Amino acid sequence: MSRREVSMPHGAGAAFIRRVAALAIVLGAALPIYLLLKQAVTPEIESFAWPPLWLPRRVTAAHLESVFTVVEFRAAIIRSIAVALVCGVSATVMGAMMGYAMARSRWGRRAGMTAVTATRLLPMTAVALPLALAFILIGLYDRPSAIGLALVHSALALPMTALVLFPAFLAIPLELEEAAFLDGASPLRIFMTIDLPLARAPLAAAFILSFILSWDEFGFALLLQVTNRTLPPLLYYYTVFGDVGAASALALLMMIPAICVLVALRTVLRGALMAGSLR
Amino acid sequence: MDRASRNLRILFVAVPGAFMAALMLAPAFEGLVLSFDRCGPSLGNYDVLFADPMFWRALANNLIIPAGSLALELAAGLLLALYLTARPKPSAVVEIAAVLPFAIPEIVLLTLARYLFMPRGYVNAALVEAGFHPLGWLLPNHALALLTVIIVDAWHVTPVVMLILMGGLQSIAPEIYEAAALDGAGTFATFRHITLPLLFPSIVAAVVLRGVDALRIFSTTLVLTGAEGVPVLSTYAYQQWTDAQQQRVAMAASVILALAITIIGLAAAGAMRRFGTAEAPR
Structure with missing residues (x-):
């Protein structure tokens, strides 16, 4: 096993932090793209709703x-x-x-x-x-x-x-x-x-x-x-x-x-x- | 080798060189000349420029935004680079996700950012759902709009800084870390006395490369706030060109920006030569 690990904290706490970081990075990239996809497949009227809808109610391919x-x-x-x-x-x-x-x-x-x-x-x-x-x-x-x-x-x-x-x-x-x-x-x-x-x-x-x-x-x-x-x-x-x-x-x-x-x-x-x- | 291969090399420099000169350098020079022309040689365009409060706001923003964005993307890029090079290595999905904001077209990212930060956008929706008041993220002439522009700009280019710093981190020999571990250095001491000094040339390279680019900021402010919401020199020139129909003033503003980029760029290149390859300062 490489000694290089010492440059980073390890142990249970660090493993948890790493998992949170991975989740944050992936969500940070995926969530905006999901919202774009959602807007692309929902009728215009839903995209102007306030508060905005996080999930589509109706789906359209228009x-x-x-x-x-x-x-x-x-x-x-x-x-x-x-x-x-x-x-x-x-x-x-x-x-x-x-x-x-x-x-x-x-x-x-x-x-x-x-x-x-x-x-x-x-x-x-x-x-x-x-x-x-x-x-x-x-x-x-x-x-x-x-x-x-x-x-x-x-x-x-x-x-x-x-x-x-x-x-x-x-x-x-x-x-x-x-x-x-x-x-x-x-x-x-x-x-x-x-x-x-x-x-x-x-x-x-x-x-x-x-x-x-x-x-x-x-x-x-x-x-x-x-x-x-x-x-x-x-x-x-x-x-x-x-x-x-x-x-x-x-x-x-x-x-x-x-x-x-x-x-x-x-x-x-x-x-x-x-x-x-x-x- | 011989004459023939020398001629080929001259041709190979001359053709692309002439092409770039015709499409980039010649227009830039023409713009410089026209900026000093107002029905004859004149400083009139610059007089108009310097008398316009909007120009001075654009100039100030053009310095504040790159500085803020650079600081933010350096901090975020360093954290991401440390995280992605640490063992156990995160999965490829995480790496792709980290690079994504720069890989997708800038205009797509800005469209996204607009939907996130607009008054009835998703960020405000999340704030309201969490029990806070919605904020005017893109309010024209407002410090918060400046911050939003900085955040979005940094969001877009942080992956580049991250990749440059990852390159630097991967070139640090593992033996150095082993030696530090044998000497009993803790995580923070190792970072402070080994990683950071050895990474310094990469940090300088990232600052110089991104700093010069950050000064050219245009689309971020145009898409998020419009040309006048948070003016920078490029959007100011664009606005003078399209809405105000002041072509020569637009060129004068572009000349000022080119001048600022050249001065800051040369200073940065000098700093890079001095610190980029040298041993890290103690």
Whole structure:
């Protein structure tokens, strides 16, 4: 048995405290989500009751159905998925480029770190407001396809994917590249056929991370897609203007990717959250 | 290696670099220029800004909320990290539950927080059922609303602090604890003289990383209290942009915030270099 236990109190009292803590943490996460679920399946009138009801009296599927039948919702879902996919692909591709340059040269590392730090210091409005003006000029503002927003999300996610991929490329031994080099392969070919396949898992992680970053992103989406909304600003409007059932159903829908990743890929996610804290 | 691979690396830095410059740095620079323009070069936007009491409230809140939130998430994150790394290890369900507030989209968490804290929300319902008076958790211009924002903000990011500190805790060699136990150190003494000093670099890292992010607070106050309930600089800029139609003033406010973040961020980075890797202070 490890002596490390001494760092924590033990005995019957401590075991009890541990159990209470576990219960508090799980309830703290589960209770709010239960309430959201309850609001999503009860008629609107019950959600406005005072005092609020802790258990549903009547159950309806109307709100959950509306998420897929109301045109505005369906359009926002498709738009959010499209934007997140574009962001995932382009941020992963460009992040791989930058991460590789960072792993293979010192000045590349310096350039990469400077870019990462510089963009980290910029507040959202300092970029989004002038960008909105520029997008209006070049016709990327509030497009139904939200292509402008997808570009912004790619730029937001790029430092994160570069930071995730840089150590992965660093771990690939140079000898492998040198062997291919002696066989006459071009640098680009070496990168494509040796480095990229070896970094498959980190590349997948980078894609998932940037997909989720885009799926969750609220500020730029609010300012750049003022009528053709993605899910986060749509949820914001339904929350603020008091459509409880629809907002709750939307919120549940928005949690799906996170829950999938959380349950299926816990280890990936842990690294992901650490990197997410760096964005 | 040779010229060709050097050119490839230059290309690999240039393409993403140009992309980020076009979408982030160039607009930020454009905003800086426009903030000094009012039909010609002028400080007029800043005059308007500094004459607005709401701006000063936003600036004050923008410093108070991050400080409060940082203190709260550090305390909660440390407790959770100690709990989750202690043996016997808690089950995976507990760990998932602890990470959940950060894993779900921020806007979903804020929607939840609104339903919890609104006047006829679940928190007040619980208070009433327990025999207390309901509270105005989100009352505009009220200290309690400031506290609510701090609590919700800390709720969202505590898992990040927790994960950073868990990393630090797991890197402390078990031998050190064994030695302390042999010397007869109790639980508290071990924590005070071993865990805390060795964890110090991780704590500094968490403070720097989260501190800079906390200054950018936007959605928490916007969703919970609206742009004017508990103004911060980002929501102030947003409100100037949308409701007041004062685009240039909004940009000036953003410039002030960027400036504040840069100054505090550089100071924090300096502190990180000094304390982050050094031995812990006695």
